[in-house]
Amino acid sequence: MRPMMDFRAHRVKELFREVKTFAVLSSKGGVGKTTFSAVLSMLLAKGGAKVALADLDLTNSTTQLVLGVHAEGAPVEEGKGFKPLNVAGVKFVSPLLFTRGRPLALRGSSASEALRELLVAAEWGELDFIVLDMPPGLKDEALEVASLGARLVVLTTQDPLSLHSVSRALRFFKEEGVEKVGVLENMAYSAPLLREEAGRLGFKHLGTIGFDRELSAAIGRPERMMNTSFARDVEKIVPSLVAL
Numbered sequence: 520m521r522p523m524m525d526f527r528a529h530r531v532k533e534l535f536r537e538v539k540t541f542a543v544l545s546s547k548g549g550v551g552k553t554t555f556s557a558v559l560s561m562l563l564a565k566g567g568a569k570v571a572l573a574d575l576d577l578t579n580s581t582t583q584l585v586l587g588v589h590a591e592g593a594p595v596e597e598g599k600g601f602k603p604l605n606v607a608g609v610k611f612v613s614p615l616l617f618t619r620g621r622p623l624a625l626r627g628s629s630a631s632e633a634l635r636e637l638l639v640a641a642e643w644g645e646l647d648f649i650v651l652d653m654p655p656g657l658k659d660e661a662l663e664v665a666s667l668g669a670r671l672v673v674l675t676t677q678d679p680l681s682l683h684s685v686s687r688a689l690r691f692f693k694e695e696g697v698e699k700v701g702v703l704e705n706m707a708y709s710a711p712l713l714r715e716e717a718g719r720l721g722f723k724h725l726g727t728i729g730f731d732r733e734l735s736a737a738i739g740r741p742e743r744m745m746n747t748s749f750a751r752d753v754e755k756i757v758p759s760l761v762a763l
C-alpha cells in the first residue's frame with residue numbers, strides 16, 4: 520500500500536493504534552454501511568464506551584440523516600481543532616461541518632488528505648472505539664484507512680452481485696496482507712453465504728442482519744432506531760466485532 524506521506528498520516532496511524540478503529544466498507548453501494556455504522560456507534564456508547572463516529576463518505580455524507588442531526592454549518596474555527604457533535608452519546612464528525620452542506624468532490628490524494636485532516640483536527644478526548652462510515656468502493660479512502668491500520672468490517676447483501684463483488688474484495692485484502700477483516704451479511708434472508716469463504720481467507724464472519732421493514736421509519740430518530748430488529752441483530756454481533 521501507499522507509503523505515508525505526511526505527519527497527519529502518522530497521527531492517524533497512532534490514533535488507530537491507540538483506539539480500536541472499525542472502517543465499515545464494501546465494494547458495493549447501498550448495502551447498509553451508513554445505517555450499520557450509526558447503530559453500531561450508538562450501541563457501543565449505550566454500553567458505556569467512548570465512541571467516535573466519522574462520516575468519511577466525502578461526496579455523499581449521509582450519516583447525519585440516520586442520526587437525525589444537522590451537521591451543516593456547525594461552528595468550526597479555521598486553523599484550530601474542532602469539537603465533534605454529540606449525538607446519543609457518540610462523538611460525531613462529518614465533512615459537512617466544513618462544507619456547509621455541499622459535497623466535497625475530491626479526487627485521488629486530495630480525498631485521502633481530507634479524511635486525514637478530519638480525523639486529526641477533531642478534538643476527540645478519550646476514546647475506546649472509532650467507527651468510520653466509508654464511501655462505497657475500494658478507492659482511495661478505503662485503501663488509506665486500511666493502510667493506516669483500521670480493522671475492516673466488510674458489508675454485503677446476499678444478492679449474487681454483491682456477493683461476487685465482495686468476494687473479490689476479500690481476496691484483494693488478503694493479497695494486500697490486511698489481517699483484521701470481518702464480514703457481515705446485511706438484509707439477509709437466508710443462512711450466511713460467505714462464512715466458508717471468509718474462513719478460507721482467514722477472515723472472521725461476524726454474522727447476519729435480517730431485512731427490517733420497520734427500519735426506514737426509524738431513520739433520523741436514534742431512540743426508535745435502537746428499538747428496531749436491525750439494532751437487535753447488530754447487538755448480537757457486537758461481541759465478536761469488538762474482539763476483531
Ligand SMILES: Nc1ncnc2c1ncn2[C@@H]1O[C@H](COP(=O)(O)OP(=O)(O)OP(=O)(O)O)[C@@H](O)[C@H]1O
Nearest residue numbers: 547548549550551552553554655706729730731734
Ligand atoms: N437490514 C436492513 N433492512 C432494511 N433496510 C435496510 C437494512 N439495512 C439497510 N437498509 C436500508 O438500505 C438503504 C441503504 O442503506 P445505507 O445508506 O446505510 O447503505 P450504504 O451502504 O451506506 O449506501 P452508500 O453505498 O450509498 O453509502 C437505506 O434505505 C437503509 O435504510
Ligand SMILES: [Mg+2]
Nearest residue numbers: 552553576581
Ligand atoms: Mg453510506
